[in-house]
Amino acid sequence: MGFYDIDDLRHKVDVGSRLGTRWSLSTSKPGHGVAALRDDDLERVWQSDGTQPHLVNIQFARRTALTHISIYLDHQRDDSYTPQVISVRAGTHYHDLVEVRKRTFNQPQGWRHFDLAKTDLSRDEEASDHEDSTSEAGSTQHKRASGGHRGEVIHANLVQLAVLHNHLSGKDTHVRGLKVWGPAPTARQPAPTTQKADAASLLRMLEADDDADEAADAPEPARAGLVDPLMERAMRMMR
Numbered sequence: 001m002g003f004y005d006i007d008d009l010r011h012k013v014d015v016g017s018r019l020g021t022r023w024s025l026s027t028s029k030p031g032h033g034v035a036a037l038r039d040d041d042l043e044r045v046w047q048s049d050g051t052q053p054h055l056v057n058i059q060f061a062r063r064t065a066l067t068h069i070s071i072y073l074d075h076q077r078d079d080s081y082t083p084q085v086i087s088v089r090a091g092t093h094y095h096d097l098v099e100v101r102k103r104t105f106n107q108p109q110g111w112r113h114f115d116l117a118k119t120d121l122s123r124d125e126e127a128s129d130h131e132d133s134t135s136e137a138g139s140t141q142h143k144r145a146s147g148g149h150r151g152e153v154i155h156a157n158l159v160q161l162a163v164l165h166n167h168l169s170g171k172d173t174h175v176r177g178l179k180v181w182g183p184a185p186t187a188r189q190p191a192p193t194t195q196k197a198d199a200a201s202l203l204r205m206l207e208a209d210d211d212a213d214e215a216a217d218a219p220e221p222a223r224a225g226l227v228d229p230l231m232e233r234a235m236r237m238m239r
Contacts, residue, residue: 011183012181013181014180015065016058016178019061020060020061021060022059023037023038023058024056025037025046025057026050026053026056027050027054028046028048032045037177046176047173048163049172051171052171053163053164054162054163055161055162056178058159058180059158063156063157064155065155065182066181066182067115067182068113068116068180069116069161069181070113070177070178071083071086071114071177071178072110072176073105073175074108074110075108076109078174078176080166080167080168082105083108083165083173085102085103085104085163086114086164087102087164088100088101088102088116088160089161090158091156091158092156092157097158097160111177116154117153117154163175
């Protein structure tokens with residue numbers, strides 16, 4: 001599935017930027033909060049200002065399908081501020097969050113990814129950097145190594161990223177970028193508004209005046225046999 005290829009943006013969308021999504025942090029230094037974390041400028045950084053764990057909360061306006069979380073870490077510049085152990089939790093609200101991923105990093109440099117495929121949730125911790133592959137070949141090798149195709153995406157109203165431990169036991173943390181990805185809508189799954197618009201158009205066509213040449217010449221039973229199934233189909237689409 002294309003939406004499990006990290007670099008293939010044709011099959012995924014940044015669901016963290018959707019209207020109504022709320023971001024919050026456990027703590028932050030002035031000028032180094034949510035805006036800095038979400039900025040595409042990797043020179044900007046979220047810096048926590050408190051005790052661990054350091055939390056990022058992403059609350060969606062509705063139940064949302066999720067495929068990946070991508071985080072940008074820079075050990076070369078951030079040293080002991082760099083996260084070493086990160087947990088990803090998901091649920092409907094704060095009271096029912098469940099850990100779905102946990103990774104330990106060794107001096108990470110660049111984007112690191114958390115695969116949220118449902119079939120892999122039994123793993124306690126990511127033991128390798130397969131998910132950080134930047135090629136389709138790497139993605140294919142990981143599928144083969146894990147026994148086949150990836151499973152279904154997970155759905156959640158709330159996602160929480162928790163920095164549990166920093167390199168060199170650092171107190172506060174630095175994160176330079178964070179993206180939350182979900183599958184893009186497909187042509188086989190039209191948006192409800194588009195489907196209803198098509199149904200309304202069909203109804204208008206069926207309710208058009210009956211003085212067209214072919215309709216006027218057709219016997220009444222034949223016309224009824226043609227229109228009734230179309231009307232039923234349009235009404236089903238409108239529901």
